[in-house]
Amino acid sequence: MINKTAAEMAESLTSGATSSVALTQAHLDRIAEVDRKVHAFLHVDTQGALKQAADVDAARARGEKLGPLAGVPLALKDVLVQKGVPTTCGSKILEGWRPPYDSTVVTHLKNAGVVILGKTNMDEFAMGSSTENSAYGPTHNPWDLTRIPGGSGGGSAAALAAFEAPLAIGTDTGGSIRQPAAVTGTVGVKPTYGGVSRYGLVAFSSSLDQAGPCARTVLDTALLHEVIAGHDAKDSTSINAPVPQVVAAAKNGDVKGMKIGVVKELNGDGYQVGVRQRFEESLELLAKAGAEIVEVTAPNFEYALAAYYLIAPSECSSNLARFDAMRYGLRVGDTDGASAESVMNMTREVGFGREVKRRILLGTYALSSGYYDAYYGSAQKVRTLITQDFNNAFEKCDVMVSPTCPTTAFKIGEKTDDPLAMYLNDIATIPVNMAGIGGMSLPCGVAPEDGLPVGFQIMSPVMQDQRMYSVGAALEAALLSKWGAPLLSLAPSLGGAA
């Protein structure tokens, strides 16, 4: 049951072949079986999930009209608040905190009858590319437990790849949905900025953050996209327009006549050999399916990484100021005679991890008087240039493509001592967030040299998310023909206790 797609599970529920409670229990059993090794979950909400499932079953029995994913289980990245359920953002500073409110994404999920199994592991406050920055220990890639599952949303991606859930929610600021999807052989989408509400998404970098759908297939991802997207009056930066028709596009998968732009600066030059190879094979498949491959250039992309590592830390240095031990979260050092100031300082020292502290200080510096123009101010200008590059390129093509990231999953511990090397993982994904456009990663094979998954990235213009799904579905279908079975059927089974 757990190896099905979400769409297939939904079909089983509608037909009565199974119940949501049974389906949920099957996933809870799977989590109990493998999560000790994978560590995708920080919190499993057994009671809550079974109750949600029972409610859906009862509603179905009453003949109520239910949404297409009602009763299907899902894993939620621990950066989104869920009322009454521990939300840690992968940090010690929020250990045990139970929010008194739901994020809008969670409200949509609950209204749609989706069953939330629990909260998944992540790099602390979404800062990282490997989930090694979690204060609760890393998540292990189901393909090879000694390797990283990507980050910051490694937990959600690993949960999918380990069949612990058919659906997951991630968030993406510089690639945190797409890069984990690439290294775990799953599908992940960052919608157009403003397409999904940020209300209740604990902010890392406000002008870049976006929640998005993750699954094992393009269609499942599209179905989830339509559940969580839409305007929210509680988020001033959310788009007031109809949700793009992504499910229709995913079902259609027609790329005849579409122009697919290969970004010269992101064409795989210097990337791992197998990554580049699989990317180029995928281009051939798309061409066979009727698309026209064109080359486009984006000369300012080489500055994107630098600009990102100024904008994101700046915004986060301000967003994380609220964690001060006064109203919620960790408080240390509150002994006789201690001042509020010293309690704040001690708590933040102990409660935040190394990467978070590094970025807070970097951001504080970049915003400082005297340095603003040179750093934050300049980075915001680079943003304009990158947006212009995309606009220019999209005049020549309908979508742009690249490998999602330069390498396959590296070993846990391999890059933790070299921040810059770690940051380079996001080199192909970051430009998408800078311009606020849509980005998808789907699996396009395994690298011959290590047998690990490779991701193919599709980028669509603002508000044209459906194009990613058309191209993604087309590629997915072509690859399925080529392989004969989904890629994840090649993943290790992880089965058996201990």
Added chain:
Amino acid sequence: MSALSRDDVANLARLARIEMTDQELENLTTEFGVILNAVARVQEVATTDVPATSHPLALTNIFRSDVVIPSLTPEEALSGAPASEEQRFRVPQILGEEA
């Protein structure tokens, strides 16, 4: 490129309200040297005639009506409080003064 001294980093930690150890300050000073070197290249293209982008979307005038909606109950509001007294958040003695 500008390098940061250890005092500069200590000052940043003070501004950010983080009580760092000597070792942390040392490590960060070194790391910042490398990182700032890398990110400073934004200045190469950020010329005066390029406008800054604060937002990916050109939205303006997003408002809400002046209507009262229900608040959290005091229990909910205080639910995460490390300490509370008389329905208020209890915090240690504050040394500084209000702005």
Added chain:
Amino acid sequence: MSALTYDDVIAKYEPVLGLEVHVELNTHSKMFCGCSTIFGAEPNTQTCPVCLALPGALPVVNEKAIESTILIGLALNCSIASFSRFARKNYFYPDMPKNFQISQYDEPICINGYVDVEIDTDEGPQSFRIEIERVHMEEDTGKSLHVGGATGRIHGADYSLLDYNRAGIPLVEIVTKIVPGTGKYAPEVAKAYVAELRDILRSLGVSDVKMEQGSLRCDANVSLRLIGSDVLGTRSETKNVNSLRSVERAVRGEMIRHAERLNKGEKVVQETRHFQEDTGLTRSGRSKEKAEDYRYFPEPDLVPVTPDAKWIETLREGLPERPSLRRKRLQEQWSVPDKEMAAMINADVLNIVEETVLLGADPTKARTWWLGEVSRVANEKNVAISELAITSKDIAEIVALVAQGELTDKLARQVVEGVIAGEGTPAQVIAARGIKVVNDDGALMAAIEKVCSEQSETADKVRNGHLPAAGALIGAVMKETKGQADAARVRELLLGHLGQAAN
């Protein structure tokens, strides 16, 4: 304690002022969320994820707050920016949940306005123009209760208790450009400016502008320079100025304090000081070696505000009458001499006099009561007139009763006394105290005849044309009638009785 007088100070130095006024708007909901703004609610009953700054919460701008701010800008003759943005002002303080305040930095919504104020000088009324640098929007902080210290102040407290009901209430900040050229009238000009601002804001209906409740707050910046110099002196900023009178006292006090230091050859420290109501002096607050770096940047959770010209014009057309024009109009309507007008403004009774007139009272009579008897009692009790129990309705009633002859002025004073003492409405006081004008001529004649027969010699004097002697007889008749007779009527009847014409 130095012997430096104010006159000493202004003989040598001239003051430069800067005034920052914060106004709490009277919107129903907060600046960035839908929590209620009602004053005095139980602690932490008007909070939500947004104003508590829970992780994940986001602000959404209150449209009414924007409208109110634009109205304020227009009333202060400002230009309204066609493009305006919010910015984050970053600093840590427990009463500010996000540890940044959403405010405005280099793109405020209103700029470059002015306010004209008039004050009384030795040379007669003089007008000063105060230029406005900017008007911008921000949010208020929560309230702290400091526990354990001697006076409930922050110094020496053991811990603090935070109530966030006030956090997020819309605030408008009005900042003047520097104000030179006020000379010895700096304290009066400052006071007149805040008073005028208060009247303008009240007429706009955007705030209840109660300084005692904190919905209007003033920070006064003062510096001194030698007369004739164009080099600005170091300024100090004084906070906690909670009344118009305190504005005047604070400016005067700071001028003296600065002069004392400068005369001794000491430098004035650039710092924030707190005004102390009881002494009229200021106390040093935070003296920072390094100025706080607020690291302003545009608020990424909000989008720019671009009010269109049509909206602004509609608001401009809806502006109410300017307080200064209203004052001129009332002065003309009521035929009030300049000195009396100034007295009313100074005593802050103009509004209540107008209320009384609108209830039907004669303007001069209304003015006389409020400026006379009621002011006297207020001064005696050392309170503001607004704190007394007597209302415009009461005075209007009393004026009407006197006009109808139901009360004499003397009896009316007793009624006023009774109402202020909390004995009830004028009707209730009259009934309870048995106050009654003796109108009945028959009763009066009886009293008159009695007095004349008891004081026959004095009565004869009057019969013989010596009119001043009538005074003693009138007095005796008043006594006889327990003061409830109308003295003028008594005189008329008495003179008539004694064969003299009343004139």
